[in-house]
Amino acid sequence: MKENRECEDVCAISEQNNMLFYGLADGQSGKKYCRIGGEAVLSEIARYIAERGVQCLSQYEYVDEIQYEIIKAVRKRLELLAADSSSEITEYSSTLLALVIDPETDDYIVIHLGDGGIIGDGIDGSIKLVSAPENGITSKYTWLTTSERALLHLRISFGKMSNYKRMIMFTDGADAIAHGANISMAMRKLLKERGDTCQIAHIVERSEPVDDASFIVIDRKSEGSSN
Numbered sequence: 001m002k003e004n005r006e007c008e009d010v011c012a013i014s015e016q017n018n019m020l021f022y023g024l025a026d027g028q029s030g031k032k033y034c035r036i037g038g039e040a041v042l043s044e045i046a047r048y049i050a051e052r053g054v055q056c057l058s059q060y061e062y063v064d065e066i067q068y069e070i071i072k073a074v075r076k077r078l079e080l081l082a083a084d085s086s087s088e089i090t091e092y093s094s095t096l097l098a099l100v101i102d103p104e105t106d107d108y109i110v111i112h113l114g115d116g117g118i119i120g121d122g123i124d125g126s127i128k129l130v131s132a133p134e135n136g137i138t139s140k141y142t143w144l145t146t147s148e149r150a151l152l153h154l155r156i157s158f159g160k161m162s163n164y165k166r167m168i169m170f171t172d173g174a175d176a177i178a179h180g181a182n183i184s185m186a187m188r189k190l191l192k193e194r195g196d197t198c199q200i201a202h203i204v205e206r207s208e209p210v211d212d213a214s215f216i217v218i219d220r221k222s223e224g225s226s227n
Contacts, residue, residue, distance in 0.1 A: 003213035006035065007035075007212045007214075008021075008026060008027035008028075008029060008034050008035055008038075008094075008137075008212050009024065009025070009026050009027070009037055009038075009164065009171050009173070009212040009213075009214040010024070010025040010026075010027065010038035010039050010094070011214055011216065012024075012025075012026055012039070012042040012043070012046070013089050013216065014046060017103065018050075018102075018103070018104075019046075019047075019049065019050055019054065019101070019102065019103070020100065020101040020102075020103055020218075021046045021049070021098070021099075021100050021220055022098065022099045022100070022169060022216050023042035023045065023046070023096075023097065023099075024042075024043055024093055024095075024097045024098075024116060024131060024169055024170070024171055024214055024215075025037075025038030025039070025041055025080060025094040025095060025096055025097070025171060025213065025214065026095040026114070026115070026116060026171045026173075026214075027037070027049055027093070027094045027167075028090075028093035028094060029037075031090065031091045031092070031093050032087065032091045033081070033085065033087065033091045033092045033157060034091070034092065034093055034094055035094075035104075036081065037078055037081065037091070037093060037094050037145065037146075038095075039211055040077050040078065040092070040095060041077070041078070041117025041145050041175055042096070042098065043077075043120075044077045044098075045070065045074075045075050045096070045098045045111055046098075046100075048069070048070060049058040049074055049100045049109065049146055050218065051097075052181060053102070053107075054100055054101065054102040054107050054108065054109050054198045054226045055102050055105050058107050058109060058158040059107055064125060066156055067151060067153060067154045067219060069113065070154060070156075071150055071151045071154055074075075074096075074145055075089075075146075076147075076198065078092045078146065079090065084159075089146050090146050092145070092146065092225065093113030093134035093144040093145060093146040093147075094144060094145055095115060095116055095129070095142060095143070095145070095172075095197045096111065096112065096113040096114065096145055096173075096227070097110075097111075097112050097116045097117070097118070097169060097171075098110070098112075099118060099167065099169060099218065101161050101218075103162070104127060104168060106160050106162045106227045107158065107159075107160060107161075108159050108160070108161050109156065110130065110131045110155070110156065110157045110159075111154070111156055112134075112145045112153075112154070112155045112156075112157075113132035113133045113143055113144070113145065113150060113153060113155070114133070114134065114142040115130055115135060115142045115155075115165075115171075115172040116133055116151040116169070116170055116171045117130075117131055117132050117133045117170060117178060118130040118131040118166065118168065118169050118170075118179075119165070119168045119170075119177065119178060119183055119187070119191075120162055120163075120164045120166075120167050121165045121168075121191045122163060122164055122165070123162075123163060123164065123165055124163075127183060127188055127191050127192075128223050129178070129181060129183065130157070130159070130164075130167065131157060131181075132181045133172060133178075133180060133181065134155070135180075137184050138168075142172070143217075161220065162220075164220065165194075165219070165220055166189075166191065166217065166219050166220070167204060167217075168215055168217050168218075169215060169216040169217075170213075170214065170215040170216075170217070170220075171211075171212060171213060171214045172211065173209045173210075173211030173212045173214070174204050174209065174213035174214065174215050175207070175213075176203050176204045176206070176207035176209070177203070177204065177215060178199070184203075184218050185202050187200075187203065189227065193219065196221075198216045200215065200217060207222055222227065
């Protein structure tokens with residue numbers, strides 16, 4: 001706000017009977033259309049999974065084929081946007097983090113490229129990084145949707161939401177939640193005490209983040225359902 005710049009984080013949430021979709025994309029700083037690119041990428045991921053189903057993908061043997069299909073679909077979408085605006089595709093660069101849950105089976109899939117991450121508060125009392133951030137050459141560089149080697153760094157993982165009481169997705173600016181692979185003591189304490197979502201927001205706000213800081217909290221409401 002002080003620099004009169006727009007937030008470059010994009011948040012997408014869609015809760016339907018057949019699919020619960022939660023996504024975050026952090027646009028690359030200095031790129032003109034990075035927010036548009038982030039929105040397009042999350043939309044493309046939601047479309048891809050809706051057409052195939054979380055359960056079907058989780059049972060598929062060749063994860064590398066899923067990685068290839070996702071990168072191909074994402075690149076095609078960004079190339080079309082770039083062509084329409086007569087811009088370089090890199091102007092649409094962002095990271096990618098999506099958690100998609102099948103509410104009937106409780107199966108989930110995580111699709112992750114770049115930094116940011118997901119913390120899981122397990123029903124067994126454990127607190128862990130379900131998906132950790134990955135930086136590139138230095139801690140200030142990350143893998144993006146337009147990176148040449150994005151295919152090698154797109155990570156896909158599967159699991160059961162029934163193993164968790166809560167999941168927290170966050171962009172790298174929310175380092176009060178986790179810095180790199182290190183979950184903050186404040187967040188561990190809050191999870192142990194089952195603090196509400198507003199308290200998480202207060203932790204992030206009090207840290208006065210220098211970068212855009214976004215997060216999504218997914219709590220299980222009852223056995224066999226997620227929200």
